[in-house]
Amino acid sequence: MIMSNGTIWLVIVLLGLGTFALRLSFLGLIGNRPLPAWALRLLRYTPVAVIPGLMAPQIFRLQPDTGLPDPVLLTTVGVTLVVGLWTKNAIWAMVGGAVVLTTLTLIGA
């Protein structure tokens, strides 16, 4: 990673402050006014709107030699997703993905 130490610390501190501000927002103001329904509706989808898009370019990156995405990564991610959907448990999904990745790496796929 090409990022200076100073920038890393800046990210840590600013992200900490921003997250704290979000967490304190309503509690700090003792505002019992609920958020409007449309805002709640949008906020509900922020994690599923950000995280898949964040990962997609890496997961589907075309390999220079084959012109296709990396089959090991695709399989690993696919299993992780299916285990997560099936068990509704992120830890089991991580375990499933790690097992597939390790197996595929060991057999040299």
Added chain:
Amino acid sequence: MTTAPILTPRGAFFQGMRHGGPFVLIVGPFGLVFGVVAMETGLNVLQALSFSVVVIAGAAQLTALQLMTDQAPLIIVLITAIAVNMRMAMYSASLAPHLGDAPFWQRALVAYSMVDQAYALSILRFEQEPELSTAVKIAYYFGAVALICPVWYLSTLAGAVLGNQIPASIPLSAAVPIAFIALIGPMLRTLAHVAAAFVSVAGALLLAALPYNLGLLLAALAAMATGALVEIWATRRRGNSA
């Protein structure tokens, strides 16, 4: 559940701790993963640990790391990672009627330690017995985070130290997609969530050429709107068929 006649703040603290205990099994491994990924990304052990102590939000921390690896500008790293944490404002709003009377320092401490698991446990408990005093509710909340937060710090530290020892032949770079996709699977509870995730992926791929990782922000906005619209549509449809 049998409840004691009068729940003291002390009793509530230990009850919260008991209820929060099992979540250590989720938070611990996730902290390990974050620690390992942080080392992989080029942070040092102190930075990895500080990240978890200052921010305490795994998904947002991983998002920031990924964008730092992608060499996105600082402002994009911050906006995107904070967007992942927008749900915290919802938690804050929904806890405010229960904890709003507490002294400011206590509310600030609640805010600092507000993690998904502690929120979910506490709001469930408070809605079961809304008549509990603010002091008892605060004590329950602090009990719930009393194990979760220290385990988050220590497991990050362990992962960071461990990450240094892992031989280079093991493809740790795949740890990031595994960690993220593992979080997403359980979140895809409704058609609206699935639609939002789909638009997020499609948008990010189509707009990948935009500078400053702006494509991801635009894709995320479109995905949020999609989730909201599909939810409205699904609600109407259910209303009509009922």
